[in-house]
Amino acid sequence: MTVSGISNLQAEIARQIVALSAEEQWAPGERVSDVALAKKLGVSRSPVRAALALLAGRGLLAHEPGRGFVLARLPSGEDEMNGVAPPSxxxxxxxxxxxxxxxxxxxxxxxxxxxxxxxxxxxxxxxxxxxxxxxxxxxxxxxxxxxxxTESLDTDEAVAESYQFRLVVECGALRQPGFRVDPEQLANVRAQQEAVLRAPPASIRRDHWFRVNALFHETLVGWSRNRFLVQAVRQQNNLRRMTEYADFDKLSAARIHDACAEHIAILDALADGDVDFAEALLRRHIERASRDLAGED
CATH class of the missing domain: 1.10.10.10 (Winged helix-like DNA-binding domain superfamily/Winged helix DNA-binding domain)
Structure with missing residues (x-):
């Protein structure tokens, strides 16, 4: 089966590679290893090589003698990505x-x-x-x-209850006796948020935004070192996945920008050791998201 002359597997792996390049902040000129990608994506090297050749043919990668494939640039937006590798x-x-x-x-x-x-x-x-x-x-x-x-957030009541639950779990996670910030994780999550802030609005894809947003909240709760709180926030992220995928087109560029700015402010407060301020910012962030979704002023 092919999509626009490209095999489904080739298109799917090509899109996964581009998603990884955005999430991991690959820099232009960075070497792209087929061995590492095959291991990370759980596939053999042959379809990865085919996907890399596809991306090189469309100008997103370049092939350099002695180095193999390197990143040339990223797609400018969802439309270009679909032209490079249509959804499988x-x-x-x-x-x-x-x-x-x-x-x-x-x-x-x-x-x-x-x-x-x-x-x-x-x-x-x-x-x-x-x-x-x-x-x-x-x-x-x-x-x-x-x-x-599984149960989804398919009613206004369920969505409201989800936000109330997240307030309890996420804000409570910052108050756990084992809460401890991992500086390396904080730096990585912050870099992802900054990358979204810098990106042209049209270039932000729904799958990437969901992963970046979900990872921020999961990371904060993960620093509680409480496995049950982590399980709870992961379940909430799974429940949110359907509604947020479906509602992404209604999400304004300004709201994505504001959400990232709020995330960064929370991370900065935690980096400074001010858990009280971080909790207050997180509470305001979740409450604001709830109001925005409900259409309240």
Missing amino acids: EIEDLYMRVMADRAGGALADEVSEAELAERYGATRGAVRKVLMRFAAEGLARRLRGHGWAF
């Missing part, structure tokens, strides 16, 4: 199912045959998408060919 059949189907589930168009329980007919896809493609949902904690397999979606 699986990625496209994943997004369609995600949007329909977030919008309440899909029941709590579905069958592979039902989804295959609805989306005009093969049963194999549907199964791969559902397995991805399961890996993300968004669905579970039933006996036979049935699947059940």
Whole structure:
């Protein structure tokens, strides 16, 4: 199966490589190792090499004698990324199912045959998408060919309760006796937030924004050294994934900018050892996000 003459696997790996380059802050001229990427992505080197060649052919990578592939530049936006490596059949189907589930168009329980007919896809493609949902904690397999979606934030009441829960868990995490900031992690998370601030609004992709945003909140709670609090925030991030993927197009560039600025202020307060101020900023950040989503002034 191909998309615009590019194999689905090739397109999927190419997009994953670009996502990694943004998340890990690769610099122009940095060497891109097919061995390291194959290990990180859990695939063989052959499809990685094919994806690297694709990105080089589109000007995002360059091939230098004696060094191999190096980063030339990143895509200027989602439109260019789609031109370089269109979403694979699986990625496209994943997004369609995600949007329909977030919008309440899909029941709590579905069958592979039902989804295959609805989306005009093969049963194999549907199964791969559902397995991805399961890996993300968004669905579970039933006996036979049935699947059940996990609880999602599909009502205003559920969303409000989620924000109240996050206030308790995330702010409480900063007060745990074992709370300790990891300077290296703080620097990495801060660099990601700064990169989003610097990026042209059109270049910010929904998958990258979700990962950067979720990682910030997970990292803060992780510094509590409390495994149960970490599990709780990860579950909330999984629940948020559907609604935030579906609502990304409604999110203004100004709100993304403000969210990153607020994240950085919280990190700076923690770097200074001012946990009280950091907690107050985090509480205001979560409460503001809740009001914005509810459309309140």
